[in-house]
Amino acid sequence: MTTSITHVGFSDESNWNVGRFRSLGLVTAPIAYVDELETELRRLLETSNVREFKWKSLDGAKQRFAAKKMCTFAVDKACAMQLRVDVLVWDIQDSRHSVHGRDDIANLQRMYYHLFRNVLRARWPNDAVWRLYPDEHTAMDWETVKDCLDAVSTRIELERSLLTGGDFRFRLKRDFGIEEITPGNSREHPLLQLADLFAGLAVFSRDKYDGYQGWLKATSAQKQLIIEDTIEDTKIPNPSRSARERFQVLKAFDEECKGRKLGVSLQTNRGLWTPKPQNPINFWIYEPQSPEDKARTKGKK
Numbered sequence: 439m440t441t442s443i444t445h446v447g448f449s450d451e452s453n454w455n456v457g458r459f460r461s462l463g464l465v466t467a468p469i470a471y472v473d474e475l476e477t478e479l480r481r482l483l484e485t486s487n488v489r490e491f492k493w494k495s496l497d498g499a500k501q502r503f504a505a506k507k508m509c510t511f512a513v514d515k516a517c518a519m520q521l522r523v524d525v526l527v528w529d530i531q532d533s534r535h536s537v538h539g540r541d542d543i544a545n546l547q548r549m550y551y552h553l554f555r556n557v558l559r560a561r562w563p564n565d566a567v568w569r570l571y572p573d574e575h576t577a578m579d580w581e582t583v584k585d586c587l588d589a590v591s592t593r594i595e596l597e598r599s600l601l602t603g604g605d606f607r608f609r610l611k612r613d614f615g616i617e618e619i620t621p622g623n624s625r626e627h628p629l630l631q632l633a634d635l636f637a638g639l640a641v642f643s644r645d646k647y648d649g650y651q652g653w654l655k656a657t658s659a660q661k662q663l664i665i666e667d668t669i670e671d672t673k674i675p676n677p678s679r680s681a682r683e684r685f686q687v688l689k690a691f692d693e694e695c696k697g698r699k700l701g702v703s704l705q706t707n708r709g710l711w712t713p714k715p716q717n718p719i720n721f722w723i724y725e726p727q728s729p730e731d732k733a734r735t736k737g738k739k
Contacts, residue, residue, distance in 0.1 A: 441567050441617055442567060443469050443567050443568070443569045443617060443618065444468065444469055444563075444565075444566050444567045444568075445466060445467065445468055445469060445558075445562055445566045445567070445568050445569075446466070446467055446468075446469050446472050446568070446569045446570075446571065447464055447465070447466045447557075447558065447568055447569070447570045447571065448464070448465045448466075448570075448571045448572075448573075448622070448627060448629040448630045448632070448633045449462060449463065449464045449465075449550075449553075449570065449571070449572045449573065449630075449633055450462075450463050450572070450573040450576075450624070450630055450633040450634040450637050451463075451546065451573070451576060451577065451578075451637060452493065452634070452637035452638045452640070452641050457641065457645060458529060458530055458531055458644075458645065459527055459528070459529055459530075459640075459641045459644045459645055459709075460527070460528050460530065460546075460549075460641065461525055461526060461527045461528075461637045461638075461640045461641045462525065462526045462546075462549055462550060462553050462637060463523070463524075463525045463632075463633035463634065463635075463636045463637030463638075463640070464522075464523075464524045464525070464526075464553055464557055464633060465512075465521060465522070465523055465629050465630075465632050465633045465636075466521065466522045466524070466557060466558070466561075466562065467515075467520060467521040467522070467629070468520075469569070471515075471520045471521065472629070475515060475520065475521060475629060476627065476628050476629055478511070479508070479511060479628035479629065479631075479632065480628045482504075482507050482508065482511060483504055483508075483628060483631070485507075486500060486503050486504035486507060487500060488500060488501060488504040489625070490624060490625045490631065491504050491505065491508065491631045491634070491635060492624075492631070492634060493505075493634050493635055493637070493638025493639070493642075494638070496638075496680065496683055496684055496687070497679060497680040497683055498679075498683060499683070501683070502683045502684075502686055502687055505635060505687045506686075506687055506690045506691075508631070508632055508635050509635075509687065509690060509691040509694055510694060511632075512632060512636070512719065513691075513694045513695065513698055513700065513719065516700070516718035516719050517698055517700070517718070519718065521629075521718070522557065522561060522562075522718050522719070522720070523632070523633075523636050523718070523719045523720070524553065524556070524557045524561070524715075524720045524722075525636050525637055525640040525710070525720070525721045525722070526549055526552060526553045526556075526722060526724060527640050527641065527644065527709070527721065527722070527723045527724065528545075528549060528723070528724040529644075529723065529724075542577075543577050543578075546577055546578060547578065549724065550578065552724065554613075554614045554616070555613070555614070556715065556722075558614040558615065558616070559613070559614060559615070560715075561715075561716065561720075565615070566615055567615050567617050568614065568615050568616045568617060568618075569616075569617060569618040569619075569620065570616050570618065570619045570620070571620055571621070571622035571627055571629075571630060572619065572621050572622070573621070573622065573624055573630050573633070573634070574621040574622055574623055574624075575624075576621070580619055580621050639684075639687065639688060639691065639710065640709070640710050640721050642684055642688065643688055643704065643709040643710040644708060644709030644710075646677075646681060646684075646685075647708045647709055649677050649681060649685075650685050650688060650689075652677075653677055653681075653682065653685045654685075654689070688704075692704045695719065700712075700717055700718070700719050701713060701714050701717045702717070702719055702721065707723065709721075709723075711723065
């Protein structure tokens, strides 16, 4: 007899194998809200004349308007306790990831484990039964992961594996209550597009933090002058069109969060960060758990 699903998660990755910062975005909600949330979000995108939102395609006004609406939607629904947004960011220059021959796919698997552990059980009821929709365009082999649903292992064994680089196995069903995994098409699931938006925004807020601060100064009433392709007083290159569009989304989202007192900080850690992870919109940076916490390298089991 199949256990009834009570909650649904939608996950996507950003820059998993390029750049300094990488991220995983996870949008979660009780199943009772999912159809209504997806219908409303789909309608919102249609009114923006955007068939499918992708962060990597955000380079014009149409996508910017859609992204701002999606941010407002997420803030409203999070405040109403209808969904959560959690984004895990990791820095490949930290002590865990700055290793020769790092296996980025194996590391991505570990980051998914940390994300699930800190959201599916810690932020929702402990007896929740989950259906997971990861984006189908992913580096993860979800078909193999699905085969591990019935794997038997202990938490201590897995923790030892995570820290020492030994054999890694997801215990998704036992540890997290994940009953189903169905890789999804983001065009069919607008909540996957929401996960993509926030995964991308999280990385961008860190990668382009200095540029964003320079843009803010340049666009304020006091700082309008652009000299020789640099922003006065900041010496930061004039941002590209795509960066300018994304800066506007980041600014609007930051203001939304502050206006609703969601506790999301932008300046403290030079990028989106939520000091209280229990808050319904939560950005967090992975920190190495111990000196032995090192990313797996290629060729190691």
